[in-house]
Amino acid sequence: MKFVYADNNATTMVAPEVVETMLPYFTEYYGNPSSMHTFGGQVAKKIDSARQQVADLIGADPGEVMFTSCGTESDNAAIWGILKANPHKRHIVTSRVEHSAVYNLCKYLAQNGYQVTELGVDTHGMLNLNELADAIKEDTAVVSIMYANNETGVIFPIEEIGNIVKQKGSLLHTDAVQAVGKIPINLSKSTIDLLTLSGHKLHAPKGVGALFIRKGITFAPFIIGGHQEKNRRGGTENVPSIMGIGKACELAKKHLAEEQNGVKLLRDKLENEILEKAPDARLNGHKIHRLPNTTNLSFEFVEGEAILLLLNEKGICASSGSACTSGSLEPSHVLRAMGVPFTAVHGSVRLSLSRYSTMEEVDFIIEHLPPIIRRLREISPYGRDTKVKGQGVTHASARP
Amino acid sequence: MWDYSEKVKDHFFRPRNVGDIEDPDAVGEVGSLACGDALKLMLKLDGSGRITDAKFKTFGCGSAIASASALTEMVKGKTLSEAAKITDNDIAEYLDGLPEQKMHCSVMGREALEAAIANYRGLKIEKPVDEGTIVCKCFGVTDNKIAHEVREHKLTTIEQVTNFCKAGGGCRSCHPQIQAIIDEVWQKEKEKVMIAKSPAKRLTNIQKMKMVQEVIERDIRPTLQADGGDIELIDIDGDRVTVSFRKSCVECPSSKVTLKSTVEAKLREFVTDSLIVEEVSS
DSSP: OOOOOOOOOTTTOOOOHHHHHHHHHHHHHHOOOOOOSHHHHHHHHHHHHHHHHHHHHOOOOOOEEEESSSSSHHHHHHHHHHHHHHHTTOEEEEEEEOHHHHHHHHHHTTTTOOEEEEEOOOSSSOHHHHHHHHHHTEEEEEEEEOOOOOOOOBBBBBHHHHHHHHTOOOEEEEOOOTTTBBBOOGGOOOSSEEEEGGGGGGTTTTOOEEEEEEEETTOOOOSSSSHHHHHSSSSSOHHHHHHHHHHHHHHHHHHHHHHIIIIIIHHHHHHHHHHHHTTTTOSEEEEEEETTTEEEEEEEOHHHHHHHHHHHHEEEEEOOOOOSSSSSSSOOHHHHHHHOOOOHHEEEEEOOOOOOOOHHHHHHHHHHHHHHHHHHHHOOOOTTOOOOOTTHHHHHHHHH | OOOHHHHHHHHSOSSSSSSOOOOOOOOEEEETTTEEEEEEEEEETTSSSBBBEEEEEEEEEEHHHHHHHHHHHTTTOHHHHHHHOHHHHHHHHHOOOOOOOHHHHHHHHHHHHHHHHHHOOOOOSSSSSSOOEETTTTTTTEEEHHHHHHHTOOOHHHHHHHHHHHHTTTSSTTTHHOOOOOOOTTTHHHHHHHSSOOOOOOOOHHHHHHHHHHHHHIIIHHHHHTTTEEEEEEETTTTTTEEEEHHHHHOOHHHHHHHHIIHHHHHHHHOOOOOEEOOOOO
16 A cells, blocks of 8 residues: 655654665674774764764754664653752753653652643643743753644744743753754754754654753763763664764755745645635644644544544554544643643644655645545534533643 | 454444434433543334334544444344343454453443433433442543443453543543552452461561551652652551541542552551551641
8 A cells, every 4th residue: 555654743754865874884884983993993983973964953063962762862861961960959840742751751750759840831832931930940950841842843932941041040951853854953052951853753763862962061871881972871872873863964954945845835735725625623733833844633523543544544644632542541631731622632633744745645635634524524423513511621721 | 553353444444324313212322522432322113122223423433433333233123121231342242352442432332322221211311320429530430330340341450440431541640549449349359369368477566667667658658749748657556557647638538548549558568468557637
């Protein structure tokens, strides 16, 4: 079956150039970068060039880039790294819409002696910055707020956030896994102290990520072991993948304008036509402050997993915030934090494109998604005219 | 990716008997939009009380639609009393099984059938027959319902309870209460097992006191503190441990449940089975 891949916020295709770059590091240059001999040592030099490529994409100094195994590790390393280096500070500020890597880590910390303040968002998924200023205290070790949301694509005003954090004398970590490669980021002129990025969201393989740690930040290693990564992350380097993420960052930089224009055009067409053609459809998230590739739509009175299964029949790959697709029975914490009514959370679908998406694919989705919604609406006992009992709007907004 | 049987897929992609029956003899409606699934079942009966037609409408995931479709096929041609014998397991079996996390879909089928039968027999079920108190506020599940599912399907963990009736699948704040219900249902079984178990090595009073203190510090206090509460050990007299709740636990309506399901359970687990924990107000 031919697949139409519209789930690029979940993971992306590895770019052919990236694969090509990686291959020699499996069989030819397989030495350990820490070895004394030239055979291994030459690989260390190659890693430095990959580090430069990553640094170039985000406007950092190569010395500020530490390679990790994934975005989740980078998030954990950042937050633990700051907490361990500042043991007298016991408070963390975060948002209610973080990716589970930060969200669940903060929940864990709250249960283990730390104090955590979660900032809410409005119906467009935007933060109240006054609330942020009030939340930061003298013993706030770190503020961890994502750059762009994985479910809705909503972009936070991270520099403004950074200014507030600076004024209050704390540190800012941002999970930029969804933002890097999709929008321009220049850390040389930025208030961000630590930034997480992940390989497989930008056409590098799974199993490699990076953490930007600004020069001068006191940071304690999360993974303790050898002297790798300037003693900040033990463990022999995943050389092929590091070479891959380097190449992927170089390509991302080259294609950045395309993301802003080409991909955005496709997304807008997809979004507008589906909103127009499908019954009772609504957009989740801020229409403007958003990644160019992501759209999160809700279809009332139908359920997300059923939509995904029918899309899957057509070979269309998407994801949903519905409870039945979450692995638990809890619907998306992001959409709930935004006060999206339960009816709409259960019927939410995220479509996320990449520079490999085509107009044909977008047309294919536009052709098939609205009839799927209509088909499920025919099965559904609910409709615009039905009285809805237990709508649960209060539920969604009353959640602490 | 859910692992659905071919039969589930068939009933999802080609659902049987979708729609409304004009002037139905029995209607059963269960679930709600908030819960993420709902089922409306309509039946038509002949003079002898046999189901001649069944139709449904479902808001829900793939297996919810498939369960409803299967149910309508199963009841057709049966008398009401024959249909009344259909259980959620029968629905799941008809579909060659449902993933564990999706068992609540078949439960919803059975409930809609019960509701339809009650409706036909003139019993008003607008108000739930279930007189219990709501335990899971996210999905509106009562203690009676949870206890029923625990007994019916021999459930022993909170996760299983969530799979069968959704209780505890939302904010998780009712997990201690669900655990308490599971414990209560299986109390007798447990007692039997306990008698059979060889008696544990007798602890000296000093050992016992030390262990009780350790377990409170290590396993109980952090849990309570996470919810803004606290606990103080007042006295240990033989097997009788007296504690007092502090901070938010004092006002907490579920502190009685916590006393048994967390404090007593942990102390029995790590110190000795025979302990009895009591609360005194400070």
